[in-house]
Amino acid sequence: MAVTEPADAPPHEHPPAPEPGRPVALRASLVAGGVTGLLLVAIVLGSRGLRDFDSALVPYTVATLFLAFGVAYRYTVWVSAPASRRLFRKGRQAALSWRNLRDAPTALPRMIATYLGFQKFLGARSHARWAAHQLMFWGCLLAAAITFPLTWGWFTFTASSAAGPGYEMRLWGFTVLGFDSASLLGWAMYHGLDLAAVLVIAGAGYFLHRRFRDRGAITGQRFGYDFVPLIALLTVSVTGLLLTFSEVALDGGGYEFLSVLHMASVVLTLVYLPFGKFFHIVQRPAAVGMQLFKYTARRHPGGELLACRRCGEPVDTAPYVENLRATMRDLRLGFDDWAEYCPRCKRVLRGTAYLSQVKRGFR
Template identity: 45%
Template sequence: MGASGVELRTDKRPGRGATANEKVRALLWSALGSLALTVLIVIGSRNLEHYDAALFGYTVASVVAFGAIIFRYAIWLRRPATRRYWLRGWQLFLDPKNLAANLRSIIATGFGNLVAQRFIMRRSRARWLMHALIMWGCIISALVTFPLVFGWIHFELEGARAYRAYLFGFPTVAVDGRSIVGWVTFHVLDFTAIMVIAGCAIAIHRRLRDRGAIAMQQFALDFAPHLLLIAISVSGLMLTVSSLWLGGYMYSFISLAHQALVIMTLFYLPFGKFFHIVQRPASIGVELYQNRGREMVQARCARCGAEFVAQAWLDDLKGVVRELGFDYRLKNGRTLQDYCPRCKRVMRGLAYAALAQRLERD
């Protein structure tokens, strides 16, 4: 860097991808996860006694998608930065001296980032409403649908009007099918479908009008997920309309179309934008690392001496950079990471000024 007295050398090698051994291990974890889910389905449905064979397609798609999610997650955890954050997060969380504080931090972060999604609220109320409708619509639908598909929950008629819910074969509460509570219970998926449609409509409207979104968006990544969710929700509502008001007209066709859409979405889940649903909880560990980092020994800038980041975080950053194949060592024996953001800007400005002076002389 000319006038600053240092020079940056960068290794041109690309970052390391997943090796063959890592892919094999990820496949093994994937197979074990799919096997475990299959065993849970058999056990939870009392040896398939309460399993509905008409839902076999949903079950196969769920098992395959679950295995694919584990495979993708295992590969994701092998990335240098992700692995370091993951290991450091668990290391800090399991520290006996800070266990109580860590639990409070995780609960607060989980509620703020995952439940209330306050970080989105700070950006835009419309985006927060969009995310809330889609997220809670999908979560509630999943909590209802998957246990029913796997036979973990089933209902049996008691008397003329009551239905008793059985969880893993054990009796729980009974609901009057003609009461308001019963009607809402048996139509909860209709409400969640409306929530998802509304959320996706807001998302599509934003992507058609927001200049920043228009510049960055891709159809397969940004529009396809919303269209799939809308198609699933609309076809699910059509099933209700057919059964309640049309005497079952075209119910079989709508049911097959709905099943095909759900299976397509389940297969899309591990490899598309929906995968961030699985990734997002890992942010709790990142924020825990940041919170604990403020209490650790702080690194001082090699130029101005100001404290700017935890020394442990800086050491991890250097390790990740080396593992990715980049060399940021400078002529003075330091690395670029040893300087605070302000000094980096100053050094860059000095380097540009020195370059301009050399060009003038030449």
């Protein structure tokens, strides 16, 4: 149950939300359709009326449109749930509060860097898991920053002269960078996806190994939720590296087959992203607002930590506990008083109630 988790548990670790009702589904469909339409217009405009658009990348573009629709639809449904809606609203209020900006101007940028960028909360669990997650995170971010603009025709690379090795990178038709293709920068520009693939393989490989060897991970893992995302990332990365290997070492041997295989793996991964474990990437920023809400609540009057009603250990600030109680009342759970107990005491109370009410004869 959600009330037995730590107060700062990330939203993606909660059970999946129930199926949306018709009004929510209709609203989510309209929002998703609008987002997809805006992306399609941006692709046409950013590629200068499709003049810079590469028709060979149509499958990737279609997959990104499906991705935009799926992410917008599921995010709208997620935000419509009582707990998520309150989380989102409180986080937005804290982020846009002039009082918070005045009293703690660096709080939000610092939390974005530490909570989203470097994800320091993972280091408390395991330094190895943190390092592997960082490799996957920055590898995927680098790949997305390169692939999406190229797929949409926003980035183009053209020779600066017919004879020289110079190239120009253009964004929306405007030259933003010139470089020598034989330089270190030129090598990095043309092998950025290979570098991203190496980072992702290292991180995903660690987690896949852990899924087979770590007893704690094995106990609760599910194939579709835990294995499929790792297999998808590894497939995209390995097939991408094989394209470079075919070009460099095999003089293009097997390149056509590998390009189709790579395209299929990328398209399936993008379409799958809104419906599996990858969706927590979209949910995570909302948790930053809640972290900011908790941080600023401690700095303001009345933000002292409440003590657990059973053991006296600190639980959280009064505004945060009241927010949790209000969420449980919205969900009609009927035990919002439990918000004033620490996670350990909640487990003890549940166990005691189970022994006394369900298994009275158990010893």
